[in-house]
Amino acid sequence: MTYETTSGNKGLQQAESLIFESGHATSTGVDLPEPKGGKYEKLGGLGRKAALELPGFSEPETMRHFVRLSQKNYAIDLGLFPLGSCTMKHNPRLNERAARFEGFADLHPLQPTSTIPGALELMDELAHWLMELTGMPAVALSPKAGAHGEFCGMLAIRAALEARGEAETRKRVLVPESAHGTNPATAVAAGFIVDEIPARDDGRVHLDDVVAKLGPDVAGIMMTNPNTCGLFEPEIKRIADAIHEAGGYFYCDGANYNAIVGKVRPGDLGVDAMHINLHKTFSTPHGGGGPGAGPTVLSAALAPFAPVPHIVKRGEVRELREHSDGTQAFGRMCAFHGQMGMFTRALTYMMSHGSDGLRQVAEDAVLNANYLLARLKPHFNAPFGERPCMHEVLLDDSSIKPKGVETIDMAKALLDEGYHPFTTYFPLVVHGAMLIEPTETEPKRELDRFADVMIALAERVNAGEVEFFKQAPKLAPMRRLDDTRAARQPKLRWKPEANSAAKQAAE
């Protein structure tokens, strides 16, 4: 594998330089009518003087450039993508088609409402599905991603406390140590102070630990359920009751809602607010890092504070409320109505599955994870493996680290086996975490194939093949990349004069 080709290509893997290195400012792949120019100018002398120097490509060059780039990416459509807490499931293509219907994609957010009844109906229908599934009386659709939904929920809590005259006294938000980093970051962004609940050996949040922290200054709790260790929180209802009794609110991080959709309604657990990642549970595509969507369901206590814009029904007519004046709405999350393109995809997904299919989604996701747990448990340490997991399997590094192999090395060895690795080093409460989420869209034979690979790797660890792991990946499009170098001398854009890394690489 040390053979170097003249072209830099590796078989079907085409080497591809930056558009800035191969494109040209005088090339273009778009033919537009020639402007007449001159006499009509109304720029008031503020025309662009600075050079633009944006490289352009003809259409065939553009196609090739991005197709070549695409072939350096892993994707769900290529294989199992067991990235725990990220929910990489199949993206049905009907959803893509629906989102592109002219009647949705070619609508402006500020068109007169008389021209958009179908859009409002769609949003209302999506809201109905989300509320029925979660057992919650209201939903704010506009948050643009999961973290944005968290922010929405926490701002609603803040507004409710303000309405009670307690915003200044109730500042403390309880956040379990195992929480995703967005939870504490969001609580702070919403003006709260984070009080961490230390992790316990069983990976769960205990009622006693919560009660010990309750007081008149507690605004609420942010808990993930199922939690980041892939476990359902058995005391969740009693924790919710205790929080409510103490005058606080219960924010549930819905990142793992896909494990219980159609099986358990968060509304029955005492939840006051929960964001739903449409890109996880309802399979809108992850797209290499967004766009997401984070509609947030709200309890009756928080519903009056939902942000604008939202739909108000007057008889059979749906209208948009776009301003918070004269209402209790806490404000506005973004310029327009949220991620409409994701609403169409998510509703298409929900209708395709129906109430029966959605329950099956949760059951198969949990079944697939427990099957992998059963197969991997004899070969790895599963810290909470004595009980069933939900939709993801958590392993730690205690069976590999003493042999000199780290979690990151296991991950890199999986790259050579043709897999995207599991989530590494999250949750932080487990040492060297490997978090595996197969999702419900994997057939059994793919699970078996993956388990066979994991077991074979565990055997290599036991055989002391440390160098095999440290050298991985050898077969991926690239070898291990130097994060330290990237961070020490940040090079975040192409510049004509400072192309040093490329030069060094060439030397």
Place this chain on the structure above:
Amino acid sequence: MTTRFTKDHEWVRLEGDVATVGISTYAAEQLGDVVYAELPAVGASFAQGADMAVVESAKTASDVYAPISGEVVDANAEIKGENWQIINDAPQDGGWFVKLKIANKAEFDALMDEAAYADYVKGL
């Protein structure tokens, strides 16, 4: 000259009423290659245990707490000049962070000495 340590892996060396402060060899090893550090400005004052500096590797960030109370009288020019490697190469020497004019020597005396710190690290 005695060096003393905190449970958060800062070290302190005292000369008269000026303490030199840095992160321990153990901490530097745990952190890995340092890619960034932010030192406080000369003149800033810190109470013992307050957030004083930040040190980062590519994947983690750690707060550095003031091991004892005092006012910053010097910050390491090497680090300010982005020579991050010195923190990895000589954490308990040339890779020091700041010098503090201390207020209370008793705080220094209460910290772990070298042997106690070595035991503490062994137990981690």
Place this chain on the structure above:
Amino acid sequence: MRYLPLTDADRQQMLSVIGAKSIDELFVDVPEGALLKELVDLPRAQGEIEVHRHMQRLAEKNTPAGRTAFFLGAGAYRHHVPASVDHLIQRSEFLTAYTPYQPEIAQGTLQALYEFQSQVATLLDMEVSNASMYDGSTACAEAAMMAARVTKRKKIVFSGGVHPHYIETARTACEALGLEIVALPAAIDDEAAVTGKLGADVGAVIVQSPNVFGTITDLTKIREAAHDAGALMVTTFTECTAFGLIEPGGSYGADIVCGEGQSIGNALNFGGPYVGLFTVKEKYLRQMPGRVAGETLDADGKRGFVLTLSTREQHIRREKATSNICTNSGLCQLAWTIHMTLLGEKGLRQLAALNHEKATQLAYALGAVPGVEVLTTRFYNEIAVRLPKPAQGVVDALATKGVIAGVAMSRLDPKAGMDDVMITCATEMNTHDDIATYADALKKVLA
């Protein structure tokens, strides 16, 4: 169920490997009574034919922009997006990939991010760009918070030309942090409004150009006023194609330049998903929110790209992160980069010139309608006009004639006292006939 590959036989076999008798044994931790016995009260599964039909029916109840004479902008613009853009972003390797946390098998996404950052920084004449944000309004709110962090000051001043929804979005986010938002009165030409308003407690002045009324502004005096007060100048925009023709904020010495990127590569989509552009001066890099890709080498010494400087972000810094943001706007950002690659400097300049030309034609045509006054004198592709009647009624009346004319300022901000002002724009998509139809319909509605 076509999306679920397990068969009942698989399920039975898997349960026996697990050692469970039923699926509900795996849900053993769910509290008593919370495990649903019945299906949720919603319709059952449906095939592609039925779902397609349902969604199509909903879509057909709407009037798509392309079926009208369409002149609405105010934060989202109808432009031509080449067919190849949508084809490329639907490739499985882009569409169904995750955030590039494993760079060895994500160089496609990462290189495209690096190219995006390079293009955005070049377009806006700034030093550093992040990998994109949710949209222009949230990017602007993040800029306000970032400016407060950098300057350690609590007051943020919005000029009177910033889109009212952007101000409201920033107000919602900033007030939670204890910051004070001061919004200056709405003004068609807001260049002079800022000077004299900036005390030593102001962390940033945020100004939009082209502004919500379409006015383009020489930002020199505003920058001087901001910097004299020790504040940052943040510039924002809703129409990024403008910078093919006019100077971007970076050329005026702005500290942060951010705004909406939807115009390039992205459809109207009823408001989202869009793509927020966010750029800063290099010295503020550590305070910049959002993810960012950087160049490095692999173990063989080959150039590659990784996500870097992630210690600013929530997954490492938790409650001390620069922002709670956990994503960028990946596919929309990719669409932006592909479209920008197709345009290049030549295409972008031409596109911008065409937009301006259509807008000047529109301004002349509307200005010739009795009772209509064109208020915007320096503009790119958008103008504000004063009507002899409340604008909302006029917009609604025009819609019944197949003309989506623009938006009433009273809809964006009922308290602005500009009920007779309508904001309207033209792009390369508008034909001569569209403009004539519009002017004619307006004449009739006003008559």
